[in-house]
Amino acid sequence: MDNQELLTKLSILIKESCRLDKELFEKYDVKRGLRNRNHSGVLVGITNIGDVRGYRKNSETGHLDPIPGELRYRDIEVTKLVNGCKTAGMHGYEEVAYLLLAGELPNKEEYRVFTDYLATKRDLTSSFTKNMILSLRGKDIMNMLARSVLALYTLDKDGDDTSRENLVKQSLNLIAKIPVIIAYAYHGMMNMYNRKELVIRHPNPDLTTAENFLYLLKGENNYTQTEADILDLSLILHADHGGGNNSTFTIRVTSSSGTDTYAAVAAAIASLKGPLHGGANLQVEEMMDDIRENVYDWEDEQEIYDYLMKILKKEAFNKSGKIYGMGHAVYTISDPRAILLRESAQRLAIEKGLEKEFALYTKVERLAQKAFYDYKTNTAKRVCANVDFYSGFVYNAIGIPKELFTPVFAMSRIVGWCAHRIEELNFDQKRIIRPAYMSVYTGPDYKPMDER
Numbered sequence: 325m326d327n328q329e330l331l332t333k334l335s336i337l338i339k340e341s342c343r344l345d346k347e348l349f350e351k352y353d354v355k356r357g358l359r360n361r362n363h364s365g366v367l368v369g370i371t372n373i374g375d376v377r378g379y380r381k382n383s384e385t386g387h388l389d390p391i392p393g394e395l396r397y398r399d400i401e402v403t404k405l406v407n408g409c410k411t412a413g414m415h416g417y418e419e420v421a422y423l424l425l426a427g428e429l430p431n432k433e434e435y436r437v438f439t440d441y442l443a444t445k446r447d448l449t450s451s452f453t454k455n456m457i458l459s460l461r462g463k464d465i466m467n468m469l470a471r472s473v474l475a476l477y478t479l480d481k482d483g484d485d486t487s488r489e490n491l492v493k494q495s496l497n498l499i500a501k502i503p504v505i506i507a508y509a510y511h512g513m514m515n516m517y518n519r520k521e522l523v524i525r526h527p528n529p530d531l532t533t534a535e536n537f538l539y540l541l542k543g544e545n546n547y548t549q550t551e552a553d554i555l556d557l558s559l560i561l562h563a564d565h566g567g568g569n570n571s572t573f574t575i576r577v578t579s580s581s582g583t584d585t586y587a588a589v590a591a592a593i594a595s596l597k598g599p600l601h602g603g604a605n606l607q608v609e610e611m612m613d614d615i616r617e618n619v620y621d622w623e624d625e626q627e628i629y630d631y632l633m634k635i636l637k638k639e640a641f642n643k644s645g646k647i648y649g650m651g652h653a654v655y656t657i658s659d660p661r662a663i664l665l666r667e668s669a670q671r672l673a674i675e676k677g678l679e680k681e682f683a684l685y686t687k688v689e690r691l692a693q694k695a696f697y698d699y700k701t702n703t704a705k706r707v708c709a710n711v712d713f714y715s716g717f718v719y720n721a722i723g724i725p726k727e728l729f730t731p732v733f734a735m736s737r738i739v740g741w742c743a744h745r746i747e748e749l750n751f752d753q754k755r756i757i758r759p760a761y762m763s764v765y766t767g768p769d770y771k772p773m774d775e776r
Contacts, residue, residue: 649713
């Protein structure tokens with residue numbers, strides 16, 4: 325047997341030994357993917373940080389009735405936070421970061437000290453930039469980000485200290501540095517593989533997180549105020565989404581073992597890299613590119629509807645039967661993040677001369693709901709656009725390349741990850757997360773090698 329024959333045989337054996345029939349989950353009442361039969365999540369924890377609401381219990385019937393979606397950070401609706409920042413004429417991501425970590429909104433002095441502290445932590449040493457980012461370039465920014473975060477452990481003399489104050493120091497260090505790592509990693513990748521000019525800019529302490537990232541990515545005077553405002557909005561909307569999403573659950577699981585902050589965050593980054601979690605807006609953009617190519621009259625709603633039906637019937641696009649960006653595990657009537665992003669996307673579309681493209685998105689959003697309802701034979705289940713439906717459009721309009729769509733998600737979500745890690749490690753009765761698995765394997769008994 326040569327190496328290739330060995331690999332082939334192992335692949336065949338693995339396929340057979342890993343087969344688990346769906347019926348087994350029903351037979352033993354096992355929650356597949358930690359999901360209930362109605363696709364809602366299995367309750368596995370309690371948190372004070374974020375809450376996602378799409379249903380409300382009917383006091384008369386006891387049933388869960390769909391409601392317009394709500395996303396709450398420390399029990400404050402995200403819409404109120406966004407509107408408050410707009411009214412004050414300020415970027416709000418830093419305020420949200422303080423809220424998620426501390427549990428309360430900062431006053432003016434606390435906000436000033438907090439933002440100034442973040443500004444002092446953004447810079448990377450020249451040796452770290454050279455050795456960890458520019459010398460070890462890769463073709464995937466998420467992998468480069470995870471590797472760089474792990475490397476930061478070696479620079480932290482208190483890397484394994486899980487005291488509250490040290491967790492806060494580590495969290496703020498990561499919140500400040502991750503946008504810089506992403507920007508540098510992108511420039512290094514483009515220089516190596518696309519022969520682009522290598523430009524490394526130092527963070528500007530006078531800029532917000534959103535402004536700094538656009539400055540590092542595009543340079544001074546190469547982004548507009550509207551672009552910075554909408555990126556800040558996107559960072560706010562992606563900062564947390566409760567404890568049940570895959571990457572946040574990952575950081576809570578790893579943190580429950582007592583591991584260090586950098587290892588736990590790297591695990592969350594690895595989770596977010598997965599296309600079923602962090603890559604949804606990329607799939608939306610690929611689908612919309614396909615619709616642009618195959619729908620000849622963007623004003624003809626019947627033609628758009630017919631093509632969406634082809635997608636649902638697995639006759640068009642990638643034959644998956646999915647209209648990406650539509651539907652959510654919790655939100656049914658509406659996703660508040662999508663509503664807020666749609667409003668700002670329209671303003672950006674006007675600035676960029678993309679009104680026709682934006683109008684196509686809004687038509688697809690509306691007609692996809694009808695197509696889903698018709699295709700599922702007038703199902704009572706409702707679907708709505710989720711945040712991913714418009715985030716790709718926004719990033720494209722801002723000039724953020726597709727290679728950075730998921731890293732920008734990580735840049736925002738690091739705040740939520742850190743808040744959940746701190747909470748997990750500060751329960752009075754903390755316990756390692758260890759769910760049970762049922763074994764149903766019935767294989768051959770042991771035989772000596774000579775008898776096999």
